[in-house]
Amino acid sequence: MSDNRVDPLLPSELERVIFQFAAYTEPISIPSLMLVAWRVKEWVAPLLYRVVLFARVPSALKGVHCYPHKDNSTFFRALSQKPSISKTIRHLCINDDVDLIISDCSSLEDLWGSAGASDADSLSSCPLKRLYCSLEPLFQYKGIDFQHPLFSRLTHLEIFDRGVEDDLTSWAGLASIPHLMHLAFNEEDLFPIVPDLLRLCTQLRVLVHLNAAATSWPEVSEGLKRELRFVGMRCGEYIKDWHMGALTGEDYWSRAEVFIAQRRSGSVDPLQWYIEEDASEQLL
CATH class of the missing domain: 1.20.1280 (Monooxygenase)
Incomplete structure (x- = not known):
């Protein structure tokens, strides 16, 4: 030095x-x-440690654009030697086997992955703006409280929950999240209530249906096709896409917004509600 x-x-x-x-x-x-x-x-x-990634990292992530922290022992050794590191974390991707004390991440704004080791109360101590996870485990499967402080700052939410019910009463609470503008889900079971969610969630700018592996798209009503805020997308490289978004701001959310703008301008057929290609597979 x-x-x-x-x-x-x-x-x-x-x-x-x-x-x-x-x-x-x-x-x-x-x-x-x-x-x-x-x-x-x-x-x-x-x-x-602004972006911390604990996951099975695709080989493409080892390029010049990223610095994944996938060695748990090295990270926790650094954390024990200098606890203030946790306060510098803004973006965090974790797996079930990572026992990270999230409550110490006082600057955490973006959390992706299974939050099985945490609950809604512990996460609410973080100024989360983006959350990608299963919600039901955070509330011990007793019903999701959308007025919980966990949601108070959220602008982006992706729902991982499997076997979700197409019962509007279970999800209408999404409309009570004060700053939610971007919403995504994976399960086609939610399709029947998408028009109602778009009607109730007046602040939503984007509602994305992520379709990772299917070779075809489901039929949707003419009314839903005309709803420009609703976008179908393929995203086979979730971790890669999240990580690139954390580093550069370019992710499936930004691609959906561009697509919506193209539909509004007429450069893309307004009734074309889904994006054919999977841009996440082309990420560096």
Whole structure:
């Protein structure tokens, strides 16, 4: 590591902006940037754990655009040595076998994966804006309380729950989430109540049906085809897509918004409610 006694050629604030921009755009370069100088390490070290990924990482994620933390022992060793690391985590992807104390992640805004080790109360201590998980386990299968503080800041929600019921009374509470603008689900069982959800959830800008592997799309009513906020999408590489979104903002949500804009402008047939290709498979 270089000697800090050497006077920098640029003003400190400008230098900081440059190094932090490099860290944001190429997260895998952060360990190397930390070796430049002590001051640079102080600037970019918190960004090292801004996005934390515990999952079976596709080989494509090992490229220049990402820095996945998939070695549990290494991460928890760092966490034990410097507990403040948990407060720098903004985006987190976890599996069932990861016993992470989420309540310590006081800056966590984006959580993807199974939250089986947590409950709604512990998650509500985080300023979550994006949540991708099964909701029923968070409430011990006693009914989802959509007025729980867990949902108070959410703008994006993907429902993983399997075997969901097409009972509007079970899901009408989604309309009470104050800032929810993006909603996604996987199960076709919810199709019968999609028109009602769009009617009730007036703030929704996007409602996505994610279809990972099916070779055909289900028939929908003419009325639903005309609902521009409703989009069908294929997303076979969930983890890759989430991770790229955490790093760059480009994910299935942003693709759905572009598609909706194209339908509104007429550059895409307004009745074409689904996207044919799976862009997640082409992600770097």
